[in-house]
Amino acid sequence: xTINFESKKKYNVIGTNPIRHDxxxxxxxxxxxxxxxxxPGLIWGEVLRSPYAHAxxxxxxxxxxxxxxxVFAVITSKDIPINKNRSGIDVNLKRDVDxxxxxxxxxxKGHPVAAVSAADRNTAKEACKLIEVKYxxxxxxxxxxxxxxxxxxxxxxxxxxxxxxxxxxxxxIAKHFRHELGDANNEFKNSDYILEKEFNxxxxxxxxxxxxxxxxxxxxxxxLSLWSSTQGMFAVRDLTAGFLDLPISKVTSNYVEIGGGxxxxxxxxxxxxxxxxxKKSGHKPVxxxxxxxxxxxxxxxxPGGKIIVKIGVTNEGKINSGAVDIxxxxxxxxxxxxxxxxxxxxxxxNIPNIRxxxxxxxxxxxxxxxxxxxxxxxxxxAVESVIDEICEKMTWDKIDFRIANASxxxxxxxxxxxxxxxxxxxxxxxxxxxxxxxxxxxxxxKNKIYGRGIACGYWHNGGNRSTVDLILQDDxxxxxxxxxxxxxxTRTSISMQVAETLGMPVESIHPSxxxxxxIGFTATTGGSxxxxxxxxxxxxxxxxxxxxxxxxxxxxxxxxxxEIDFADGNFYxxxxxxxxxxxxxxxxxxxxxxxxTSTASVxxxxxxxxxxxxxxxxxxxxxxxxTDVIRYTAVQDVGKAIYPQYAEGQIRGGAVQGIGWALNxxxxxxxxxxxxxxxxxxxxxxxxxxxxxxxxxxxxxxxxLHPFGVRGVGEVPIVPPLAAVGNAIKDATxxxxxxTPMKPRKILEVIDNG
Amino acid sequence: xxxxxxxxxxxxxxxPEEFLTDPYVSLLDALREIVGLTGSKEGCLDGNCGACTVNxxxxxxxxxxxxxxxxxxxxxxxxxGMASADGLHPLQQAFLEEAALQCGICTPGxxxxxxxxxxxxxxxxxxxxxxxxAGNLCRCTGYENxxxxxxxxxxxx
Numbered sequence: 001x002t003i004n005f006e007s008k009k010k011y012n013v014i015g016t017n018p019i020r021h022d023x024x025x026x027x028x029x030x031x032x033x034x035x036x037x038x039x040p041g042l043i044w045g046e047v048l049r050s051p052y053a054h055a056x057x058x059x060x061x062x063x064x065x066x067x068x069x070x071v072f073a074v075i076t077s078k079d080i081p082i083n084k085n086r087s088g089i090d091v092n093l094k095r096d097v098d099x100x101x102x103x104x105x106x107x108x109k110g111h112p113v114a115a116v117s118a119a120d121r122n123t124a125k126e127a128c129k130l131i132e133v134k135y136x137x138x139x140x141x142x143x144x145x146x147x148x149x150x151x152x153x154x155x156x157x158x159x160x161x162x163x164x165x166x167x168x169x170x171x172x173i174a175k176h177f178r179h180e181l182g183d184a185n186n187e188f189k190n191s192d193y194i195l196e197k198e199f200n201x202x203x204x205x206x207x208x209x210x211x212x213x214x215x216x217x218x219x220x221x222x223x224l225s226l227w228s229s230t231q232g233m234f235a236v237r238d239l240t241a242g243f244l245d246l247p248i249s250k251v252t253s254n255y256v257e258i259g260g261g262x263x264x265x266x267x268x269x270x271x272x273x274x275x276x277x278x279k280k281s282g283h284k285p286v287x288x289x290x291x292x293x294x295x296x297x298x299x300x301x302x303p304g305g306k307i308i309v310k311i312g313v314t315n316e317g318k319i320n321s322g323a324v325d326i327x328x329x330x331x332x333x334x335x336x337x338x339x340x341x342x343x344x345x346x347x348x349x350n351i352p353n354i355r356x357x358x359x360x361x362x363x364x365x366x367x368x369x370x371x372x373x374x375x376x377x378x379x380x381x382a383v384e385s386v387i388d389e390i391c392e393k394m395t396w397d398k399i400d401f402r403i404a405n406a407s408x409x410x411x412x413x414x415x416x417x418x419x420x421x422x423x424x425x426x427x428x429x430x431x432x433x434x435x436x437x438x439x440x441x442x443x444x445x446k447n448k449i450y451g452r453g454i455a456c457g458y459w460h461n462g463g464n465r466s467t468v469d470l471i472l473q474d475d476x477x478x479x480x481x482x483x484x485x486x487x488x489x490t491r492t493s494i495s496m497q498v499a500e501t502l503g504m505p506v507e508s509i510h511p512s513x514x515x516x517x518x519i520g521f522t523a524t525t526g527g528s529x530x531x532x533x534x535x536x537x538x539x540x541x542x543x544x545x546x547x548x549x550x551x552x553x554x555x556x557x558x559x560x561x562x563e564i565d566f567a568d569g570n571f572y573x574x575x576x577x578x579x580x581x582x583x584x585x586x587x588x589x590x591x592x593x594x595x596x597t598s599t600a601s602v603x604x605x606x607x608x609x610x611x612x613x614x615x616x617x618x619x620x621x622x623x624x625x626x627t628d629v630i631r632y633t634a635v636q637d638v639g640k641a642i643y644p645q646y647a648e649g650q651i652r653g654g655a656v657q658g659i660g661w662a663l664n665x666x667x668x669x670x671x672x673x674x675x676x677x678x679x680x681x682x683x684x685x686x687x688x689x690x691x692x693x694x695x696x697x698x699x700x701x702x703x704x705l706h707p708f709g710v711r712g713v714g715e716v717p718i719v720p721p722l723a724a725v726g727n728a729i730k731d732a733t734x735x736x737x738x739x740t741p742m743k744p745r746k747i748l749e750v751i752d753n754g
Numbered sequence: 755x756x757x758x759x760x761x762x763x764x765x766x767x768x769x770p771e772e773f774l775t776d777p778y779v780s781l782l783d784a785l786r787e788i789v790g791l792t793g794s795k796e797g798c799l800d801g802n803c804g805a806c807t808v809n810x811x812x813x814x815x816x817x818x819x820x821x822x823x824x825x826x827x828x829x830x831x832x833x834x835g836m837a838s839a840d841g842l843h844p845l846q847q848a849f850l851e852e853a854a855l856q857c858g859i860c861t862p863g864x865x866x867x868x869x870x871x872x873x874x875x876x877x878x879x880x881x882x883x884x885x886x887x888a889g890n891l892c893r894c895t896g897y898e899n900x901x902x903x904x905x906x907x908x909x910x911x
Contacts, residue, residue, distance in 0.1 A: 017853070019850045019851065020850070020853075022858075023849075023850045023855070024842075024850070026855055026858030026861055027833075027842065027846040027849050027850060027855070027858075027861060027865065028793070028833065028834065028836070028837050028842070028846065029791070029792070029793020029794070029832065029833035029834045029862045030793070030834075031858060032792075033792075033795070033859060035786075035792070035795070035796060036786075036792035038790075121783075122776075122778070206893075207891075207893045208857075208859075208893055209795075209797045209803055209805055209857075209859045209860050209891055209892070209893055210795065210797065210805075210857070210859040211796065211797070211798075257857075257858065257859075258857060259795070259797075259857050259858070259859025259860075260856075260857040260859060260893050260894055261857075262893070289796065291799060292797070292798040292799060292800065292803075487856065487857050487894075488856030488857055488894055489853070489856065645852075645853040645899075646853055646856070648853075649853050649856055649894070649895055649896075649899060650856075652895065652896035652898055652899075653856065653893070653894045653895050653896045655896065656896035656897070657893070679798065679800055679802055680797075680798050680800075680802035680803050680891060681800070681802045685891060685893065686896075686897075687887075687888040687889075687890075687891065687897075688883075688884040688885075688887045688888050688890070688892075688897040688900070688901065689884045689885055689888040691896060691897055691898075693898045693901075694896055694898060
C-alpha cells in the first residue's frame with residue numbers, strides 16, 4: 001500500500017539539532033561496544049585462517065592444539081551442526097556456512113579453517129599455530145578476466161549457475177542476467193554520436209575502525225546469547241540459528257554499540273564460531289575479536305570489476321540509447337552487489353532504449369559485502385565518465401545536458417520500475433546555482449595543475465520491517481524501544497519523529513535498543529532505511545499512543561472520544577473549553593485503565609529514491625602525481641533532513657569515503673592471489689590532513705511515501721566522488737584514467753603520455 | 755607461556771593503580787582487561803588508527819604499541835579521566851554540540867589526542883589541528899566536524 005503524504009512546511013522538532021541521546025556515553029568512554037562486553041568466566045577464541053588464496057584442504061590435525069595448556073576446544077567445519085547433514089542444506093545457506101569455516105576448500109587468503117578457545121587471547125593465538133593443516137595448493141583466480149578465461153580454475157565445483165535462465169555448470173560466472181528497455185542494440189544506429197569505454201576497478205574495504213567481534217554464551221539449556229558488532233542483531237540471530245540448527249527462539253542477540261559498518265557489518269562471521277566454541281568449552285562464554293589483517297583478508301570488501309559503457313546521443317542533446325556490461329567480483333561465493341549495480345548504472349537518466357548485461361563473477365578474494373550504495377559507485381564511475389566525455393566532445397554544458405536528460409516522476413528505471421516523485425532536477429539546479437559551480441578554481445600555486453569535475457549518483461534506498469514500542473511514563477516522558485542498530489544518531493532521528501508527532505520536546509523521549517527478545521523484528525540498518533522506516537514506525541506508534549491517550553481523556557472528561565482533539569501535545573474538547581497536556585494526563589492515567597503503551601510495526605516496500613551530485617576541484621603536482629582535493633561540494637536531495645547535523649554528517653562522510661576510493665584505496669593483489677596491503681599504513685584511508693572541508697547543499701523534495709518526507713541520506717553521497725575526481729583529473733591533465741584508484745603513478749602516466 | 759608476572763605501580767587518571775601483568779601485554783590490553791577501563795579502543799593493534807590513544811606523562815601514545823610494564827611509575831590519562839564532577843571537558847561538550855562523532859569508536863582516541871594538543875597549544879590553527887590529528891583515523895565524519903569541535907573547545911577553554 002502506498003500512502004501519499006502532503007509535505008508540511010513548519011516543524012517544531014524536525015530540522016533542529018539536539019544533543020544525541022547516546023552522545024554522553026560515547027564521549028566519556030562509557031558506551032559498551034562488542035569488544036567491551038564482560039561476562040563471568042569469559043574465555044577467548046581465535047580463528048586460524050588459510051595462508052593460500054585457493055587450495056584444497058587435505059587434512060586438519062588439531063591434536064597438538066587440543067593438548068596445549070589453557071586450551072578448551074578446537075573446532076573445524078565438521079563441528080557446525082548443519083554440516084552434519086550437508087546434502088540437506090539450502091545452497092545459499094551452504095555458501096554462507098562455508099564462508100565462516102571452510103569445508104574441503106579454501107577460497108581466499110584469510111578464509112577461516114579452524115578455531116580455538118582458550119583461557120586468554122594470547123594462548124588462543126598460540127594454539128592456532130599448533131593446528132596442522134595440509135593443503136593442495138590450486139591456481140588462484142585473481143580478477144574477472146581470469147575468472148571467465150577458458151580453462152580457468154573453477155572455485156565452486158558444485159555450482160549450478162543461472163545464465164539468462166539456463167543452468168550452467170563448471171563456471172565462475174555465478175549469475176548472468178539482463179535488463180532491457182526499448183531496443184538498445186538497434187537504436188544506436190539513430191544516435192548521432194556514440195561513445196564506448198571500458199573501466200576497471202579494484203576491490204576496496206569499508207574501513208570501519210572497529211574490527212568484527214563476537215561474544216557467545218551457549219548455556220546448558222541450549223539457549224544461546226550473542227553480543228556482536230553488527231548492523232542487524234536480528235540477522236545475526238537468524239543466520240546463527242540457521243547454522244547451528246537452533247530455533248530462533250533459542251537465540252538472543254543482544255544490542256551493543258557498533259563502531260562503523262557502512263554495509264560491511266551486515267554479514268555474519270564470528271558469532272556462530274564463538275557459539276560452537278562456547279558449547280564445546282563447557283558452556284563458558286567465549287569472545288573473539290578479529291585482528292585488522294583478518295578484517296582486510298576475511299571480511300567485507302566492495303567488489304572490483306570490469307564495466308563497459310556505451311552511450312548514444314542525438315545532435316539535439318538527448319541520450320537515446322545506453323548499453324552497459326557489468327562484471328563485478330563477488331569474491332569467493334556468489335552474491336556481489338550486481339543486482340543494484342544493474343539498476344543504478346543508468347538510473348539518473350531518462351533513456352528510452354537500455355540494455356544492461358550483469359555478471360556476478362567468482363574470484364579467489366573474500367566474499368564481497370555491501371558498502372554504502374553497494375554497486376552504484378562502481379557503475380557510476382563508468383557512466384558519469386562517459387557522460388563527461390560526451391559533453392566535452394559535443395561542447396554541451398555538463399549540468400544543462402544532465403537536466404535535459406534527467407530522470408523525473410514517471411521515468412522508467414533500467415529494471416522497468418517507474419519513479420514516483422523524485423528531486424533529481426531540483427538537485428541539478430541547486431548544483432548549477434551553487435557558489436562552487438559559479439566560482440573559479442582557486443589556483444594558488446603556479447607549479448601545480450588544477451581541474452574541476454562534476455558527477456551524479458543514485459541510490460534507491462530501502463524500506464523493509466521495523467518496530468517501535470512507546471511507553472507513557474508517569475512523569476509524562478516517553479520510553480521508546482526500537483530495534484535498529486544506531487551507527488550515527490538514529491536513536492535521536494527516530495525520537496525526533498516521535499516527539500514531533502506527540503508535540504513534545506525530544507529530550508522527553510528516552511530511546512533504548514533492547515535485545516531481539518524484547519522488540520519486534522527490525523531489519524538490518526542498511527539501505528539508508530533506518531530514519532525512513534524505523535522513523536515511520538515511530539510516527540505510527542506515536543499516533544497509536546495519541547489514540548489510546550484520547551480514550552483515557554474521554555474517561556476523565558466523561559466526553560466521547562470523537563469530541564476530543566489533539567494538537568501540539570495538548571488534548572482539547574470540541575464542545576467545552578477543557579484542555580490537558582500529555583504530562584498532566586500522565587499523572588491521572590492509572591485509574592483510567594493502567595499504563596498507556598503502543599507498538600507499531602511496518603513493512604515498507606518502497607523508499608524514496610535519492611540523487612546526489614559532487615563538484616570537485618583538484619590540485620595536482622605534475623612532478624609527483626600527488627593529488628589533493630581542494631574543494632568539494634556535495635548536493636543531495638534528502639527528502640527531509642530530520643536531524644540536519646547528522647544528515648550532513650552522513651553526506652560528508654560518504655563523500656570522503658568516495659574520494660578515498662577514487663584516489664588511494666585498493667586491494668593490492670599479489671601474483672599468488674593474496675592481498676599485500678593489509679594494514680591501515682598500506683591501505684591508506686583519508687586522514688584529517690588529506691581532506692578539505694566538504695560543502696553540503698541539502699535539497700528537500702519531500703518523499704510522498706513518508707509522513708515527514710524522508711528519503712534516506714547515508715548512501716547516495718559515496719556515489720558521485722569517483723567520477724567527479726576522474727572528471728577533474730581529465731580537466732586538469734587533458735587525459736582520463738579509466739581505472740581506480742587514480743593514484744599518483746597513473747596520474748604521472750597520463751601526464752607523461754598526454 | 756610460563757613467564758613471571760610484572761608488578762606495575764602507576765597513576766591512571768590521577769589515581770594510584772597497581773596491577774600484575776605478563777611482560778608481553780600492551781598498555782591497551784592492561785587498561786581494558788586488567789584495570790577495566792574499556793574507553794580506549796582496539797582498532798588495528800599496529801599503531802595506525804589511533805583509537806587506543808592515551809596520554810603518558812604528557813605525551814600522546816598509541817597504547818597498543820606501549821607495553822603495560824613500561825608505565826610503571828608513569829602518569830597515564832585516558833578518556834575516562836577527561837570529565838570531572840563539574841561536568842564534561844570542553845572538548846567532550848564541543849564534540850557533542852558539533853556532531854563530531856557518528857559511530858563513536860574513534861572518539862576516545864580523538865578526544866585524548868585533541869586534549870594533548872590543547873594542553874600545550876591553547877589556540878592552534880586549523881592546519882595545526884589537522885596535522886596533529888592525522889594519526890587518528892575516523893571513517894564516519896570526514897573530519898570536518900572534529901576539527902570544528904577542537905577549535906570551539908579551544909575558544910571555550
